[in-house]
Amino acid sequence: MIKVTGGFMVIHNEGNAPRYLVGAASNGAAKIEIHRSVMDGDVAKMVRQTAVEIPPRSHLAFSSQTGYHLMLYEAEDIRKRNSIPISLQFKDGSSHTHSFKVVDRREMTMH
Numbered sequence: 001m002i003k004v005t006g007g008f009m010v011i012h013n014e015g016n017a018p019r020y021l022v023g024a025a026s027n028g029a030a031k032i033e034i035h036r037s038v039m040d041g042d043v044a045k046m047v048r049q050t051a052v053e054i055p056p057r058s059h060l061a062f063s064s065q066t067g068y069h070l071m072l073y074e075a076e077d078i079r080k081r082n083s084i085p086i087s088l089q090f091k092d093g094s095s096h097t098h099s100f101k102v103v104d105r106r107e108m109t110m111h
């Protein structure tokens with residue numbers, strides 16, 4: 001059973017104003033939080049983010065480089081699936097649903 005798994009992506013903002021990712025949801029997970037992994041001394045820890053800025057005319061990667069990731073809880077069924085839809089919710093009230101490919105990368109995970 002998978003208790004938690006990470007979601008990685010690049011969010012583009014083509015507009016002239018910053019956008020803020022404030023939440024995510026999926027029928028493939030009980031709960032999704034926005035996290036960033038940061039170093040606290042020499043210990044890596046995850047900090048929950050309430051809003052993540054996507055700069056105007058730019059993009060933000062959710063990746064091991066930036067530390068940003070979606071944390072999916074109780075997503076135990078997703079191994080049977082090729083992809084799951086995740087709805088990304090923005091501060092302006094808009095939301096966009098994207099299909100996330102399911103990849104087994106447990107050997108790389110920090111959890």
Ligand SMILES: [Cu+2]
Binds near residue numbers: 070071
């Ligand atoms: Cu996390």
